[in-house]
Amino acid sequence: MNAHSPVPLFEPQIRRYQRWLRAHRGLTFDDYDALWRWSVSDLEGFWHSVWDYFELSSPTPIEAVLQGGPMPHVRWFVGAQLNYAAQVWRHVEPAEAAGMPAIIAEDELGRVRTLGWRELQRQVAALAVGLRALGVQRGDRVAAYLPNRPEAVVALLASASLGAIWSLCAPDMGTAAVLDRFRQIEPKVLIAADGVHYGGRPLDRSATVRELRVGLPTLQHVITLRTPYAAERLADTHDFAALADRDDAAVRAFAPEPVPFDHPLWIVYSSGTTGLPKPIVHGHGGIVLTGLALKVLHNDIGPSYDANSWGERFHWYSSTGWVMWNAQVAGLLGGTTIVLYDGSPSGRKDEPDWSVLWRFAARHRVTFFGAGAALYTHMMKAGVDLAALQAQGHDLSHVRALGSTGSPLPPEVQRWGSAQFERVYALAGHPVQDGALPGGPSGPVWWCNISGGTDFCGAFIGGHRELPQIPGQMQCRQLGCAVEAWDEHGRPLVGQVGELVCTRPIPSMPLYLWNDPGHARYLSSYFDTYPGVWRHGDWLEVRPDGGCVIYGRSDATLNRHGLRMGTSELYAAVEALPEVLDSLVVDVEYLGRASFMPLFVVLRPGLALDDALRERIRAAIRARLSPRFVPDVIEQAPDIPRTLSGKKQELPIKKLLLGHPPERVINPDAMANPQCLAWYVDYAQRHLPANDTAASAAVSTHAQAPTAH
Numbered sequence: 001m002n003a004h005s006p007v008p009l010f011e012p013q014i015r016r017y018q019r020w021l022r023a024h025r026g027l028t029f030d031d032y033d034a035l036w037r038w039s040v041s042d043l044e045g046f047w048h049s050v051w052d053y054f055e056l057s058s059p060t061p062i063e064a065v066l067q068g069g070p071m072p073h074v075r076w077f078v079g080a081q082l083n084y085a086a087q088v089w090r091h092v093e094p095a096e097a098a099g100m101p102a103i104i105a106e107d108e109l110g111r112v113r114t115l116g117w118r119e120l121q122r123q124v125a126a127l128a129v130g131l132r133a134l135g136v137q138r139g140d141r142v143a144a145y146l147p148n149r150p151e152a153v154v155a156l157l158a159s160a161s162l163g164a165i166w167s168l169c170a171p172d173m174g175t176a177a178v179l180d181r182f183r184q185i186e187p188k189v190l191i192a193a194d195g196v197h198y199g200g201r202p203l204d205r206s207a208t209v210r211e212l213r214v215g216l217p218t219l220q221h222v223i224t225l226r227t228p229y230a231a232e233r234l235a236d237t238h239d240f241a242a243l244a245d246r247d248d249a250a251v252r253a254f255a256p257e258p259v260p261f262d263h264p265l266w267i268v269y270s271s272g273t274t275g276l277p278k279p280i281v282h283g284h285g286g287i288v289l290t291g292l293a294l295k296v297l298h299n300d301i302g303p304s305y306d307a308n309s310w311g312e313r314f315h316w317y318s319s320t321g322w323v324m325w326n327a328q329v330a331g332l333l334g335g336t337t338i339v340l341y342d343g344s345p346s347g348r349k350d351e352p353d354w355s356v357l358w359r360f361a362a363r364h365r366v367t368f369f370g371a372g373a374a375l376y377t378h379m380m381k382a383g384v385d386l387a388a389l390q391a392q393g394h395d396l397s398h399v400r401a402l403g404s405t406g407s408p409l410p411p412e413v414q415r416w417g418s419a420q421f422e423r424v425y426a427l428a429g430h431p432v433q434d435g436a437l438p439g440g441p442s443g444p445v446w447w448c449n450i451s452g453g454t455d456f457c458g459a460f461i462g463g464h465r466e467l468p469q470i471p472g473q474m475q476c477r478q479l480g481c482a483v484e485a486w487d488e489h490g491r492p493l494v495g496q497v498g499e500l501v502c503t504r505p506i507p508s509m510p511l512y513l514w515n516d517p518g519h520a521r522y523l524s525s526y527f528d529t530y531p532g533v534w535r536h537g538d539w540l541e542v543r544p545d546g547g548c549v550i551y552g553r554s555d556a557t558l559n560r561h562g563l564r565m566g567t568s569e570l571y572a573a574v575e576a577l578p579e580v581l582d583s584l585v586v587d588v589e590y591l592g593r594a595s596f597m598p599l600f601v602v603l604r605p606g607l608a609l610d611d612a613l614r615e616r617i618r619a620a621i622r623a624r625l626s627p628r629f630v631p632d633v634i635e636q637a638p639d640i641p642r643t644l645s646g647k648k649q650e651l652p653i654k655k656l657l658l659g660h661p662p663e664r665v666i667n668p669d670a671m672a673n674p675q676c677l678a679w680y681v682d683y684a685q686r687h688l689p690a691n692d693t694a695a696s697a698a699v700s701t702h703a704q705a706p707t708a709h
Contacts, residue, residue, distance in 0.1 A: 070532035091335035098305035108343025130243035138163030143187035161256035170321030195229025200348030261285030279514035286507035303335030316370035370403030387423035397428035411472030552589035556650035
């Protein structure tokens with residue numbers, strides 16, 4: 001984006017956009033609520049204004065901004081062409097002229113790499129030329145198994161520039177979980193790291209890469225990111241460094257290919273409770289458009305080279321397996337320097353240090369620091385003292401915003417973080433009163449708490465620097481997102497908890513699910529409860545002032561620190577053990593306390609659950625899925641409650657553990673084995689925290705949807 005001048009120094013981005021609307025559209029709004037209501041009632045006008053404000057362009061004319069309906073049968077910006085990578089390259093010249101880097105990256109060994117915008121562009125062009133020489137064409141799938149290093153960003157942009165379709169899994173995922181994802185999309189090329197360094201120790205991944213190669217018969221080429229941590233060098237693979245290091249006439253002449261607005265950009269994965277992970281396809285145009293609206297307008301992250309934008313440096317701690325990795329890379333779309341950390345947020349596992357990321361943020365002058373809500377909670381409980389770090393010379397006064405997502409952020413954690421930064425700024429001599437820099441209007445540091453999802457690679461609810469901050473509450477519904485809380489009859493609720501729905505389309509909603517004939521799985525995943533209306537699977541309260549509170553998942557999907565996994569994947573790992581006959585897992589997540597995930601197992605007759613078997617179960621989950629999905633407790637149960645049709649009753653058991661009365665959530669007459677219900681009722685009563693009965697009453701007050709799950 002080019003600077004819109006003249007502007008007052010440090011004017012919030014959303015205010016600059018509103019000033020542009022007055023000048024170019026003749027639109028004036030009294031407050032944010034009026035602006036939001038316009039954005040969701042005039043979708044074509046709003047999203048076209050975003051296109052124009054960020055000066056997007058197409059070599060072909062836009063025939064229609066929005067076409068079709070009802071959801072999900074819509075198309076956006078029909079006739080337009082663009083490319084995700086080309087949008088990034090728009091910032092090369094102004095950023096280079098200002099001396100601003102594109103990427104700053106550090107690993108847990110302290111090794112720092114900085115890539116300028118021209119150097120990033122050259123590496124992307126070199127890898128793209130190399131991929132094209134290997135036969136990669138528009139529409140081919142390029143799968144990657146990479147950690148959070150600059151090479152992953154280079155590979156994404158190279159794939160996108162060719163019109164190939166990118167898909168990424170993190171190296172902390174087990175082989176079976178990766179194959180469950182990549183087999184569905186039949187990749188032509190695999191780009192994989194043969195090792196990683198995490199938690200203070202080197203981890204060999206060469207055997208995993210070899211297994212992936214065998215398990216993906218459509219692969220024609222493997223590109224290896226070689227590390228010192230591999231036990232062996234993989235034969236018959238291409239060297240990533242060699243491909244990305246070339247600089248010749250073909251590389252210098254390379255340019256990203258314009259593709260239709262709805263051409264597939266990447267495939268990400270979000271799991272329901274049954275079946276394989278859903279391969280979700282997002283398009284170039286939708287991701288560019290909503291990425292700019294989220295990052296610049298709502299997260300208030302402008303181009304690093306713009307004097308209005310604080311020399312922006314954007315960090316969001318994330319695994320490459322979480323959609324927040326995609327969200328961090330999207331900072332490049334707006335010309336922002338992104339700051340990557342590859343490693344454990346707590347250092348060595350045997351000597352945890354929860355100040356690691358803060359020292360990293362200080363070294364690289366991070367201005368926007370984002371993380372999962374659970375990470376902030378861990379830091380608070382570990383007694384992290386940011387003022388002490390500041391006094392020791394780790395200057396955190398550049399941090400002006402804290403981002404949080406992945407799960408509800410408890411109010412006490414937000415208050416803790418605000419108090420920490422009030423002391424940091426005082427030590428640095430920064431004013432914090434009356435909305436002065438660097439915070440918002442009602443706090444020393446601005447908390448940009450967001451809630452969205454992998455499913456549409458965006459946020460429904462988020463931040464606004466000039467709105468009040470209330471701990472435990474998100475500031476507003478995002479522009480262009482027609483979000484409401486509904487009861488089971490489709491009636492909107494205010495001041496009560498209901499299902500989070502989005503009643504009108506957003507450009508980054510999935511194009512489709514891969515290999516989903518008739519969109520059957522897509523429709524059943526998001527539109528089965530309210531036809532034509534997106535049901536997201538969260539409990540939401542919209543308050544009279546427009547603020548929002550997310551209370552947790554309203555479905556049975558597992559959500560561990562922002563990473564979602566289907567229960568079926570966990571069952572496949574656990575029930576493969578010969579001792580286990582059946583199992584059931586629930587993730588009891590609720591605002592104001594830590595997530596609690598118990599696993600119930602039914603064992604073969606004559607067996608008892610002991611520590612040795614518990615460890616075998618944990619090991620199976622770690623190996624097949626990820627250490628993130630190891631349950632908090634494993635309990636032996638007499639039976640797994642099932643419906644008359646044989647389906648595990650995950651959601652009713654979850655509601656029991658949230659404190660709902662049994663008669664409200666489960667009907668014994670609809671159960672195949674009602675005799676086991678008493679055991680779960682007793683377990684819930686014994687394990688329900690004291691504060692949960694009152695807390696879950698908010699969820700209980702809204703009319704419950706049918707519980708035939």
